[in-house]
Amino acid sequence: MVEVLERESEPATSGVASHISINNLSHWFETPTGALQVLDDVNLDIAPGEFVALLGPSGCGKSTLLRLAAGLEPATAGTLTQDGRPITEPDPSRIVVFQDPTLFPWRTVRDNVALGLEAQGILKQEGARVDAALKKVGLQDFAQVYPHQLSGGMAQRAALARALVNNPKLLILDEPLGKLDSLTRLEMQSELVALWRKNGFSALLVTHDIEEALFLAQRVVIFSPRPARIVAEFKVDRPYPRHRGDNVIADLRHEILNCMGLGTSW
Amino acid sequence: MSVMSSAAILGQLPIGATRQKSPSPAVAAPQVSRGSVAPGTAKAIAASAGDFRFYWFGLFAVAAWLALGFIALGIPDKPAGFNDVWPYTQEFGMGALVLSALWAVLSVQAGFRRATGVFGRIGAMFRYVAPWIVTIGIFLAVWETLTAKTGVLEPPFFAPPSSLIDIYVSDYARLAESAFNSVKLLLEGVIWGAVIGLAVGVAIGWSRAINYWVHPLLRFLGPLPPTALLPIAFFFFPSSHAASVFLIALATGFPVAILSWSGVASVNKAYYDVARTMGASEWFLIFRVAIPAALPQVFVGLFMGFGASFVVLVVAEMMGVKSGLGWYLTWAQGYAAYVNMYAGLIVMTIIFSSLISLLFSVRDRVLVWQKGTVKW
Ligand SMILES: Nc1ncnc2c1ncn2[C@@H]1O[C@H](COP(=O)(O)OP(=O)(O)OP(=O)(O)O)[C@@H](O)[C@H]1O
Ligand SMILES: [Mg+2]
Numbered sequence: 001m002v003e004v005l006e007r008e009s010e011p012a013t014s015g016v017a018s019h020i021s022i023n024n025l026s027h028w029f030e031t032p033t034g035a036l037q038v039l040d041d042v043n044l045d046i047a048p049g050e051f052v053a054l055l056g057p058s059g060c061g062k063s064t065l066l067r068l069a070a071g072l073e074p075a076t077a078g079t080l081t082q083d084g085r086p087i088t089e090p091d092p093s094r095i096v097v098f099q100d101p102t103l104f105p106w107r108t109v110r111d112n113v114a115l116g117l118e119a120q121g122i123l124k125q126e127g128a129r130v131d132a133a134l135k136k137v138g139l140q141d142f143a144q145v146y147p148h149q150l151s152g153g154m155a156q157r158a159a160l161a162r163a164l165v166n167n168p169k170l171l172i173l174d175e176p177l178g179k180l181d182s183l184t185r186l187e188m189q190s191e192l193v194a195l196w197r198k199n200g201f202s203a204l205l206v207t208h209d210i211e212e213a214l215f216l217a218q219r220v221v222i223f224s225p226r227p228a229r230i231v232a233e234f235k236v237d238r239p240y241p242r243h244r245g246d247n248v249i250a251d252l253r254h255e256i257l258n259c260m261g262l263g264t265s266w
Numbered sequence: 267m268s269v270m271s272s273a274a275i276l277g278q279l280p281i282g283a284t285r286q287k288s289p290s291p292a293v294a295a296p297q298v299s300r301g302s303v304a305p306g307t308a309k310a311i312a313a314s315a316g317d318f319r320f321y322w323f324g325l326f327a328v329a330a331w332l333a334l335g336f337i338a339l340g341i342p343d344k345p346a347g348f349n350d351v352w353p354y355t356q357e358f359g360m361g362a363l364v365l366s367a368l369w370a371v372l373s374v375q376a377g378f379r380r381a382t383g384v385f386g387r388i389g390a391m392f393r394y395v396a397p398w399i400v401t402i403g404i405f406l407a408v409w410e411t412l413t414a415k416t417g418v419l420e421p422p423f424f425a426p427p428s429s430l431i432d433i434y435v436s437d438y439a440r441l442a443e444s445a446f447n448s449v450k451l452l453l454e455g456v457i458w459g460a461v462i463g464l465a466v467g468v469a470i471g472w473s474r475a476i477n478y479w480v481h482p483l484l485r486f487l488g489p490l491p492p493t494a495l496l497p498i499a500f501f502f503f504p505s506s507h508a509a510s511v512f513l514i515a516l517a518t519g520f521p522v523a524i525l526s527w528s529g530v531a532s533v534n535k536a537y538y539d540v541a542r543t544m545g546a547s548e549w550f551l552i553f554r555v556a557i558p559a560a561l562p563q564v565f566v567g568l569f570m571g572f573g574a575s576f577v578v579l580v581v582a583e584m585m586g587v588k589s590g591l592g593w594y595l596t597w598a599q600g601y602a603a604y605v606n607m608y609a610g611l612i613v614m615t616i617i618f619s620s621l622i623s624l625l626f627s628v629r630d631r632v633l634v635w636q637k638g639t640v641k642w
């Protein structure tokens with residue numbers, strides 16, 4: 001508990017975390033049947049070190065928003081900025097973890113984790129970061145193993161280490177735990193919280209799991225069906241590490257279900 | 267029979283010894299094999315002697331090669347054409363008898379079913395190849411009988427297996443030189459073809475502009491058999507050697523290019539996203555993502571290209587290059603020296619199949635990461 005209070009009182013430093021600002025963002029895809037709008041005037045601000053979760057119906061445009069935030073695609077209209085600078089291309093300070101671990105099968109776990117440093121040409125100087133990242137996710141004993149020898153949870157941990165080794169200022173998580181069994185999932189939610197609190201990066205998480213969003217995030221943003229618009233925001237003002245039985249969180253869960261039109265299933 | 271009794275003695279002796287040393291010989295055995303050869307082998311035998319069962323099937327191998335030896339040595343050659351007797355029949359027969367004795371020894375060795383180390387591996391290998399040894403022995407015996415001994419199959423088109431020894435001894439220099447020239451020419455062409463094919467395949471898989479121009483050419487000209495270009499190539503190139511290198515490279519390069527292209531085109535797009543967010547340059551995306559991901563397909567192309575290159579090599583050597591195994595075959599045909607032709611064909615088979623095996627082991631090394639996922 002002491003540690004928790006310490007962390008809570010610490011101001012987020014802009015050195016390790018980015019301020020992300022999304023303004024009047026709209027996006028269309030060219031399809032054979034014409035332009036398909038997936039984002040409609042989205043405005044979202046992520047404070048340095050903040051953990052924001054996005055919830056919304058399947059296919060509404062959440063992953064698209066994340067790709068734009070990562071700089072993998074240019075937005076059709078509106079602006080995205082990172083610490084005041086427009087986001088125009090991918091950058092190692094904003095790393096995405098996808099639902100599939102997408103480890104490179106021809107590289108050992110260690111070489112997979114080293115990918116970012118190698119791509120940036122700093123592996124020689126910064127090699128120690130690879131082992132540190134492996135240790136952070138508890139995979140130090142599997143460094144020389146190939147991805148096909150890993151379980152689903154271990155593979156996703158390796159993907160997390162591959163992201164963290166870059167010291168991202170924004171960690172973008174697209175349903176990172178979506179394909180894991182429920183026990184591994186709960187375990188990794190706690191690990192994710194611990195890693196975020198320890199490293200201090202800003203985090204933008206997409207999930208389909210309301211409890212996951214409430215367990216992890218400081219703010220939960222609800223999207224409409226496609227084209228995605230923000231329909232509501234919930235502040236989750238609870239200290240970490242959180243408890244799944246927390247009454248405030250249970251009430252929030254009810255509210256969110258209502259908001260998404262699923263209140264009757266409560 | 268002395269073989270049997272010594273085996274029985276070996277079978278009795280070490281059981282007590284193993285019991286004294288360790289209560290669990292099954293656990294102790296694997297450690298033993300790491301030791302130096304001689305004591306390690308002794309211990310390996312000792313540890314496994316409790317499981318000794320003579321390898322009875324080995325006796326079929328002994329019998330087949332014994333029969334081969336007796337046929338070669340005991341039955342006189344039937345005079346045929348200008349040969350009274352075939353050369354090297356004695357040596358052939360003696361060789362068969364020696365091998366027969368070797369099979370007998372190995373049948374004992376293969377009896378130690380649990381032996382480890384080199385000793386155990388040789389025994390296991392003998393158990394594995396024994397059916398083939400039997401078959402080859404019978405095949406050679408029938409061959410020798412039908413040719414040298416009865417003359418059912420007549421010269422010059424047929425010759426006994428023993429006569430091949432004659433060719434390998436008397437025409438050694440010419441065969442070796444031909445083999446060397448063939449391998450040299452082949453590798454020259456194959457390496458050029460593989461490198462250029464890979465470069466072209468990756469380029470059309472990567473760049474839309476290159477794809478626009480090169481892909482139709484590849485689709486249009488690719489199906490043309492390189493051998494059809496042989497006469498033109500001999501005319502346009504300064505030497506028949508250069509023309510052959512070009513055609514072999516073409517034969518290898520086409521499948522390599524097509525499969526590298528399809529390999530690069532089917533790379534999971536998420537791999538690029540991952541690398542790009544981590545700051546990868548275009549160079550990195552090509553050489554560290556696209557090509558490694560495409561390698562399994564590239565190897566399929568290499569196997570196909572290798573096969574095609576053999577055809578072109580042999581035809582080119584038969585048609586214009588004045589050296590190599592293809593040339594040796596036509597040369598032998600010109601003199602109606604059919605035994606030389608068989609000898610040449612056997613050398614060719616060994617070389618080509620060795621090259622393919624070599625490629626397999628290179629692939630297994632390069633694609634270790636695939637182990638357990640895909641295998642062909
Ligand atoms: N490259 C593309 N070209 C055309 N349409 C696309 C493209 N990518 C996504 N879409 C469409 O955009 C819409 C939103 O997709 P997106 O992947 O952002 O949804 P999502 O909210 O992440 O869904 P899910 O929750 O199921 O992951 C979908 O209808 C999808 O078909
Ligand atoms: Mg999605």
